[in-house]
Amino acid sequence: MNMAVMDEFKAEREYLKKHGTRQEKWAYFWDYYKWHTIIGVIAVIIVISSVYNALTAKDVVLNGIYLNSSSSLEDEKKEIFISEFLTQQQIDTKKNEIILNTSLYYTSDSEKNENYSTGELTYTASQILMVQVAAGELDFITAERSTLVSLAYAEYFADLTTILSEEQIAAYQPYFYYIDQAVLDKMNEDTDLDSTEKITFPASDHPETMEKPIPVMIDISKCEMTNIFYPYMKEADPIVVGFTVNSEHTELATKFLDYLINKPN
Numbered sequence: 001m002n003m004a005v006m007d008e009f010k011a012e013r014e015y016l017k018k019h020g021t022r023q024e025k026w027a028y029f030w031d032y033y034k035w036h037t038i039i040g041v042i043a044v045i046i047v048i049s050s051v052y053n054a055l056t057a058k059d060v061v062l063n064g065i066y067l068n069s070s071s072s073l074e075d076e077k078k079e080i081f082i083s084e085f086l087t088q089q090q091i092d093t094k095k096n097e098i099i100l101n102t103s104l105y106y107t108s109d110s111e112k113n114e115n116y117s118t119g120e121l122t123y124t125a126s127q128i129l130m131v132q133v134a135a136g137e138l139d140f141i142t143a144e145r146s147t148l149v150s151l152a153y154a155e156y157f158a159d160l161t162t163i164l165s166e167e168q169i170a171a172y173q174p175y176f177y178y179i180d181q182a183v184l185d186k187m188n189e190d191t192d193l194d195s196t197e198k199i200t201f202p203a204s205d206h207p208e209t210m211e212k213p214i215p216v217m218i219d220i221s222k223c224e225m226t227n228i229f230y231p232y233m234k235e236a237d238p239i240v241v242g243f244t245v246n247s248e249h250t251e252l253a254t255k256f257l258d259y260l261i262n263k264p265n
Contacts, residue, residue, distance in 0.1 A: 058094075058095055058096055058097040059095060059096050059097070060096075060097055060098070060099055060137075061086075061091060061096045061097070061098060061249060061252060062098040062099070062139055062249050062252050062253060062256060063098075063099045063101075063137055063138050063139050063249070064098075064099070064100050064101070064138070064139055064140045064141070064142065064253070064256075065100075065101045065104060065128075065129070065132075065138065065140075065141050065142070066100060066101065066102040066142045066143070066229050066230075067104055067105070067106045067125065067141060067142065067143035067147060068104075068105055068106065068107075068143055068144065068147065068230075069102035069103075069229040069230060070229075070230065070231065070232055077225070077228050077229075078100050078102065078229075081100075081225050082097075082098045082100065085098070085256060085259050086098065088259065089252070089255065098256075102229060104124070104125040104128060104129075105122065105125060106122050106126060106129070106143065107122055107147060129141065129151070129156070133156055133244050133245065133246060135246075136246035136247060136248050137248075138244050138247070139243065139244060139247045139248075139249045139250070139252075139253040140241055140242065140243050140244060140247075140253050140256075141156065141157075141241070141242055141244065142220070142226075142229075142239060142240070142241045143239065143240070144230075144233065144234075144237045144238070144239060145177060145204060145217065145219075145237055145238050145239075145240045146237050148217055148240055148242055149177075149179070149201055149204055149217075150201075151242065152179045152204075152216045152217060152242060153179055153183070153184060153187065153201060155184070155245065156242065156244055157216040157217065157242035157244060157245065158216070158242075158243050158244065158245050158247070158250070159214050159215065159216065160172075160176060160215040160217075160218065160243070161215060163250050163254060164254055165254075168254060168257075168258070172218055172257075172261075173215075175218050175219040175220075176207075176215035176217070176218060176219075177204040177205055177215070177216070177217040177218070177219065177240055178204055178205075178207040178210060178213040178214060178215050178216065178217075179201070179204065179210075179213075179214055179216055180201075180202050180210035180211055180212055180213060180214075181211075181212035181214050182210070182211035182212045183199065183201065183202065183210075183211075185212075186199065187199060204217070216242055217241065217242045218240060218241055218242075218257065219238045219239070219240050220239055220240065220241050220257075220260055220261065221233060221238040221239045221240075222261075223260045223261055223263070224260075224263055225260055225263075226239045226260070241257065
């Protein structure tokens with residue numbers, strides 16, 4: 001039966017080769033080889049697209065996250081800041097780019113997470129933060145001080161004295177916020193998962209009350225970019241930035257800090 005069908009196909013093909021019109025040959029080809037052709041074309045498109053993306057993709061020279069941003073002008077203004085900074089640093093904008101993610105919401109306040117949607121947004125942000133920090137893909141995080149304190153005690157941020165220059169430390173020290181290494185050590189030593197003891201973080205702006213203060217955040221509330229991205233920030237809860245551990249672009253990240261703080265309004 002199969003051999004008979006194959007012989008019939010072969011005879012039809014041979015007949016069309018000799019006597020078929022162009023339209024008949026095309027109809028025959030499309031009937032029997034349509035899916036082979038479509039799959040082949042799709043495969044070629046995928047290969048070409050992959051090669052094109054690989055050749056035209058820009059290198060990410062800086063990756064930062066602005067948590068809880070609420071400005072409707074952020075995209076337009078963001079591109080202006082990025083372009084100006086890259087030009088200032090003499091970095092080729094055609095081959096390199098800066099990513100500033102302003103789309104994530106995160107809060108460490110469990111009482112605010114009673115709302116399901118808020119909790120879901122925080123969970124999504126926490127997963128993104130954890131993965132990118134662990135992979136060394138994220139360079140800095142900006143948010144309200146109350147938000148970043150919890151991330152600081154989760155060991156997301158580098159000691160500022162290890163990544164800033166002496167000149168930067170002297171200039172920005174009045175704007176430092178701290179965590180207590182003694183409290184962090186206690187948290188790391190506590191392996192009792194059933195413990196109901198709640199650790200109270202010391203005030204991050206009073207290092208004199210800490211046993212082992214470590215500066216990990218800097219107040220950037222007065223920067224123009226901060227005011228654009230956080231128009232509703234509260235004076236009692238300033239916007240701060242922390243530079244992540246494992247960052248591959250720490251030097252450029254600290255230069256971006258200089259740019260933000262020293263940029264004229």
